[in-house]
Each structure stands twice: as C-alpha cells, then as structure tokens.
Amino acid sequence: MCLTMSKYLVNYTPPSWAQHLKNLPKYKVELAMENTPIHEWNLPGMPDDFSLHIKRLDMTGSSLSGNKVGKIEFLLADAISKGCKHVITCGGVPSNHCRALALACRQVGLIPHLFLTMTSEEVGCRGNVLLDRLSGADIYLMPPDSDDERDVHPKMEALAERILLEKGEKSCLVPKGGSNLIGFFGSMAIYDELSKQGALDRFDDVMVASGSTGSASGICVANYLAGSPLRVHGVLVRHDPEFAHDHVNSTLRQLGVEHVRSEDIFSIIDSYQGEGYSISKQDELDFILDVSSTTGVLLDPTYTAKAAWGVLQEMKKNPGRFKGRRVLFIHTGGMFGLFDGRMDDMLVRHGELTNKVRKCSKDGPLPNPGQ
Numbered sequence: 592m593c594l595t596m597s598k599y600l601v602n603y604t605p606p607s608w609a610q611h612l613k614n615l616p617k618y619k620v621e622l623a624m625e626n627t628p629i630h631e632w633n634l635p636g637m638p639d640d641f642s643l644h645i646k647r648l649d650m651t652g653s654s655l656s657g658n659k660v661g662k663i664e665f666l667l668a669d670a671i672s673k674g675c676k677h678v679i680t681c682g683g684v685p686s687n688h689c690r691a692l693a694l695a696c697r698q699v700g701l702i703p704h705l706f707l708t709m710t711s712e713e714v715g716c717r718g719n720v721l722l723d724r725l726s727g728a729d730i731y732l733m734p735p736d737s738d739d740e741r742d743v744h745p746k747m748e749a750l751a752e753r754i755l756l757e758k759g760e761k762s763c764l765v766p767k768g769g770s771n772l773i774g775f776f777g778s779m780a781i782y783d784e785l786s787k788q789g790a791l792d793r794f795d796d797v798m799v800a801s802g803s804t805g806s807a808s809g810i811c812v813a814n815y816l817a818g819s820p821l822r823v824h825g826v827l828v829r830h831d832p833e834f835a836h837d838h839v840n841s842t843l844r845q846l847g848v849e850h851v852r853s854e855d856i857f858s859i860i861d862s863y864q865g866e867g868y869s870i871s872k873q874d875e876l877d878f879i880l881d882v883s884s885t886t887g888v889l890l891d892p893t894y895t896a897k898a899a900w901g902v903l904q905e906m907k908k909n910p911g912r913f914k915g916r917r918v919l920f921i922h923t924g925g926m927f928g929l930f931d932g933r934m935d936d937m938l939v940r941h942g943e944l945t946n947k948v949r950k951c952s953k954d955g956p957l958p959n960p961g962q
C-alpha cells in the first residue's frame with residue numbers, strides 16, 4: 592500500500608442489514624458532502640393528488656456533484672489499498688463519471704486516465720470535458736462506434752501494461768459509470784442516508800434515473816435487505832429492462848443474496864429514453880427551462896430531465912404504477928451537461944423568458960422590467 596495515499600483510507604462499516612453480504616469492501620475515502628437536503632418540489636404540471644419531494648444528491652459537492660461520487664469513494668479506496676498509482680476509466684465525452692473520477696483522483700494523489708468515446712467531431716472544452724481537462728487527466732479519444740468490451744477495455748488494459756512496464760507503477764481499471772461491485776457500495780450508501788434522514792416513512796415511491804443501473808441497483812437492493820416497504824423505480828434513460836434486471840440480478844448473486852430476483856424488488860419505467868442516450872429532444876430541453884424557471888432546480892439533459900419528465904408523465908397517465916402518493920425523486924446531478932452548448936438555442940427559442948436583458952445607461956431612464 593502506498594503510504595502517502597493510505598492516509599485517505601477510512602474503515603468502512605456496512606449498515607447492520609448489509610453485514611452478511613459477500614465481497615464487502617474494507618475501506619472508503621471521504622469525498623462527498625453528506626446529508627444533502629430533501630425538500631418539496633412543485634414540478635410544473637403535476638397532478639394534484641400526488642406529493643413530490645426531491646433528494647438533492649446534486650449537492651454532494653460542487654465539482655463532485657451527483658451520484659457518481661459515492662461509487663468513487665469506494666473505487667479510489669480500492670485503488671489505493673491495492674497500491675495503484677493510476678486509475679483508468681472510460682465513458683462518453685460528456686461523462687459525469689469520468690469528470691468526477693478525474694477530479695477525485697487529483698484530490699487523493701492518484702493519476703487519472705480517461706478513455707472517452709467521441710460523440711461529435713471535436714472534443715471541445717465545454718461541459719464535463721472542460722473539467723476533465725482542468726484535472727490534467729490523460730485523455731484518449733475513441734471513435735464514436737467503439738464497443739466497450741471489444742474496443743475500449745482492451746485499450747485500457749494495454750495502457751495499464753505499458754505504465755507498469757515503463758514506470759513500474761500499478762493501475763486500477765474502473766468500468767463505465769463506476770458500476771461494478773465495489774461502486775455498488777457507494778450506491779447502497781444513498782439508501783442508507785435516506786434511511787438516516789427518516790425518509791423511509793415519509794414516502795411510498797423512490798424514483799431514480801437509470802443508466803448503467805449502478806445507482807438504482809444500490810438503492811433497490813438496500814431497500815430489499817433493510818426490509819422497507821418503499822417501492823424503488825428506475826427510469827431508464829439508456830438500455831432496456833432486460834439489461835437493467837440483468838445488472839441487478841448479477842449484483843445480487845455477487846453479494847451472495849439468494850432467493851430474490853430483480854423483477855421482485857425493482858420497478859422499471861421504460862419509455863423515456865427519448866431519441867437515445869445523451870441525445871435531447873426539444874421538449875426535454877423545454878422542460879429543463881420550465882423546471883429551472885419555476886422551481887429553481889437545474890436538471891441535466893442526459894439523465895435527470897428525462898427521468899423527471901418520465902415521472903411526471905407516469906403520474907398523469909399511469910398513476911396505478913405508484914405504490915402510493917408520496918413520491919421522492921432522486922436528483923442524481925449532472926449539471927455540467929447544461930454547459931456543453933446544448934442550451935444555447937433555448938435562450939433564443941424562449942427569448943421572452945430567457946432574454947430579459949436590458950442595457951442601462953448611467954444617466955438615462957430605467958428600462959421597463961419584464962413580466
């Protein structure tokens with residue numbers, strides 16, 4: 592173990608209902624702001640007979656905002672405890688996971704390497720990738736049609752080998768979204784925090800955006816282990832229900848939890864992927880503006896806007912899907928996705944709302960305020 596970095600390790604004690612699990616991690620590092628607020632959220636257009644609250648997981652930190660930092664606390668502890676100096680991970684150019692991991696690595700003295708699959712010709716310097724670049728991470732761009740298993744993972748392994756040969760230093764490989772069994776414990780901690788905040792009795796349904804299904808699996812498995820009557824829903828923004836259930840089922844098996852299937856503990860909401868992963872439809876972008884200008888909450892285009900939109904549609908069209916009427920939406924972060932240029936057109940399209948900008952001259956009359 593590297594002595595200078597080992598000072599960041601703290602012993603991990605799982606919640607009482609998780610102590611029998613297999614493959615429990617020994618350590619975590621502390622990176623996230625804890626006990627983020629839960630508050631009422633008057634989402635515009637919500638039916639009257641539902642009440643909605645929001646868990647502000649976007650407030651886990653400024654640069655480390657969102658659901659990824661919990662996983663990263665365990666992933667970096669694993670890297671440090673194995674004596675690694677480098678962390679190699681992958682994602683799309685707009686990846687929140689890669690951004691949070693790169694900055695978190697620098698906080699504890701690890702060296703980040705990011706394999707980013709291109710989503711357009713230019714990598715640019717806006718959104719998450721600006722922060723990736725500010726972290727000084729080594730960035731390796733992969734062609735847009737790269738497949739993780741076939742193309743990206745072999746390159747990550749080759750890099751680890753090269754670093755070992757040339758520098759004699761070890762690397763830790765982290766999969767997309769940080770959603771392996773080590774990262775799972777960070778997602779389980781989301782549930783533990785809800786429980787400690789007394790949220791379990793106050794709500795019937797918990798809704799969370801699901802991409803690689805890491806976060807949703809942490810919450811639904813924890814909910815099952817703790818024996819709570821809450822119903823956990825994943826709003827898919829990527830992949831299909833089979834992928835999501837497979838992920839949860841494989842997690843259950845790795846944890847040594849028998850006799851339960853994902854299908855029994857995890858409700859999947861499946862029609863809000865829109866045009867595809869990381870692609871925004873106009874009405875989703877309109878919704879972001881509607882929500883920010885009426886509630887002050889910033890949703891991100893890739894995950895939380897689609898998920899919150901999905902929750903709203905389900906409340907209207909399919910209220911029977913909910914266990915009860917008291918709903919908690921988990922805001923999983925992703926705000927930097929708003930800064931990648933996607934919103935620029937919105938300022939023009941909705942100028943009556945977003946362009947209430949007036950020039951004042953020092954001694955001329957005051958311009959009229961808008962409505």
Ligand SMILES: *Cc1c(COP(=O)(O)O)cnc(C)c1O
Nearest residue numbers: 687802803804805806894923925
């Ligand atoms: C990654 C991410 C998600 C999805 O989490 P998974 O664990 O990959 O399912 C949701 N919201 C935001 C903002 C994210 O960055």
